[in-house]
Structure formats: C-alpha cells, structure tokens
Amino acid sequence: MRDPWNDSELVRRFEEHAGASLPRAPLNAALCTTIAADRSLSSLLGHAPVTQQLPVLLLAAIHDQVLREPDRPLADWYPNLTPTPRDPHDPEFVGVLTSFVHERSPSILGTLTTRRVQTNEVGRCALFLPAFALVADDVGPLAHVDVGSSAGLTTLLPHYAYRYDDGPQIGHGPLIECSTQGSGPVPVAIPDVVTARGIDLHPIDPTDPTDARWLQACCWPDQTDRFQRLADALAVARSHPPTVEEGNALDEVGRVVSETAAGAHPVITTSWVLNYFEPEGRRAFVDRLERVAQSTDLSWVIAESPAMTPELPHGDGLVGEERTALTLVTWRDGERDARPLATCHPHGYWLHWHE
C-alpha cells in the first residue's frame, strides 16, 4: 500500500506550486490545483524517484504528452500551442485533463521514472556576450567551455542575434533581446569563438526529437516567448549540433579547458549550475580552474546567484545577493581578478550594470 503521508505531501506540493505559479503562469496553476484535488492524479508523482518528486516533473510529463498529440482537446488550453487558449477556469478543463492523463498513465509513468526536469536557457547568451566581448578585446579569439551545459544551446552563442535596448541588431540568427539599466560594456559585435564545448552530467541531445521534445516539455507552457526562443534554438542546433561531453564537471573541467587552450583563449561559462553543487564541490571547482590558470591564461563568466553559490568569487558587494550576478573572472599570468559586471534576470531578459 502506498504511504498515505507521502500522498498528502505530494498534494501539499501541488497546492504550493499552484499558489506560486499565479499570476504569471495561470495554466500551470490550474493544472496543479486540479491535480492536488484528485489523488488519482497527484499520486502518479509518487512513482518518480524520491528526489525528483517535484510538481514540475508531472507537469512536464503531461506537457510532453500534449506535445506528442497537439490535436487532442487538452492542447486548446496550452498558450504555447494555440494563439487563442481556452480559459483554465473553464468548467470543462478538469474533465478533459483528467481523462487525458488517465488514458495515458502508462506512458506518463514511463516518463516520470526515466526523465528529470532539465532546462537550457538560451536567453543567458545575452548575459555572456558582453563578457565575451570584453575578453576578446583583451586576448583575441576564444575557446568556449560551458559547464553544466544541458543540451549545449548556449555553446551556440555566435549563431544567435542580439539587441540591447533600442540598439542595433548584433549578429544573425534567432533574436535574443535584453534591456539594460545603467552604463556598461554593451557589445557591438559577436567575438570570434573558434571552438565551443559543453560538459554535463546528463547531456540532452537537441538533435534527437525525443530529447528535444522533453526539453520543450520542461518549459512552462504559459511562457510562450521562452518556448518560442527554445524552439528557435533547437532549430539552430539541428544545423549546428553542439558538442557536449557527459561527465562530472569536477572530473572533466581541467582536462577540457587544457585541451581547448591549445587553439584559443579558454572562456568557461557557468549559468545556474553551481547552485546544484555542494559547498565543497564549488570550492573544488574554483580550485580546478585555479590549477589550470597557473600555466594558462583563462577567463570565467559566472551567471549564478551569489546567495546560492557563496564560495564563488562574486565580489564583496554581492554577498547574499539572491538575483543572478554576472561576474567576469580572469587569470592572467596566474593572477586572479574578479569584475562584477551586472545583476541580471535569470533568463537574460534584462541586466543592470554595476558601473
């Protein structure tokens, strides 16, 4: 028999997520409210590994199923799949959702037991780009090493176009827009990135339709622009497949950075990945880079929350900062310098310069 406490705990998580999703994600909120009210739905999540029993995993598993069958009535509620989505408060919603999930529960259970929620936010390239431009001005062509790369979509940074505020478009490809406040080093061109590689514990292959669909399923359907941006980036990945090695960054980063250093100046990026490490792991990661930097000049672009990654060299003024901080760390002749550049939206929609 299933543990009744666990079922109650799952219900509590869905209720909590429903509250947290409003008002910016009304479909997510309605999905969670409906699931929380029906144990035949909420208990499905109990089949996922204990550490993965998060409401977003079941929402993604349902979304994945909807993406497979976009002609089914439930898709009419998904704002990313129809220009005129139905109101989540429509009384038909509960019945349509419940029968859709019940009819597909074997497939949904398969997803819950094998997949983990995984995202890849290409908007963060708009945060990396100013730092890349600064480094390239200093040292010339770059070799990008993205740590915690997921599907490797941010390694395709030179294949997107950018616009900061009302400025000119930079580069070619799907457009990533970013608004800024204050004055800072807004880039004027895409720097020369001669190689790009990623490292991830669990890489997603963006050229594999099933993997790509799962990445899309993990994107909240209410966030239509984010969904579109991901779809555009996946199209780029199909013509320029990223290179992402499977492995633990702590084991691989030194080797990968040393290998890339032969061709150009290595720039390491970490965006919303080091918060998943233990404090000891973050200290070890910094130590790995320090060691390589004793024999090779390198640069590290950090886009992480200082409050969640206090072991990183964010700069003294950012202690306890919850928001994403963009920091450029450079090693030249073994000497480390950390330059806080901006505080940012976690998905790259805006950045506020520090200078």
Ligand SMILES: C[S@@+](CC[C@H](N)C(=O)[O-])C[C@H]1O[C@@H](n2cnc3c(N)ncnc32)[C@H](O)[C@@H]1O
């Ligand atoms: C929230 S995602 C961020 C992905 C990407 N950096 C971005 O900005 O979109 C975090 C990624 O870090 C990876 N990851 C977590 N711990 C890792 C480790 N020790 N070594 C390598 N990758 C890791 C996860 O597998 C996941 O793909």
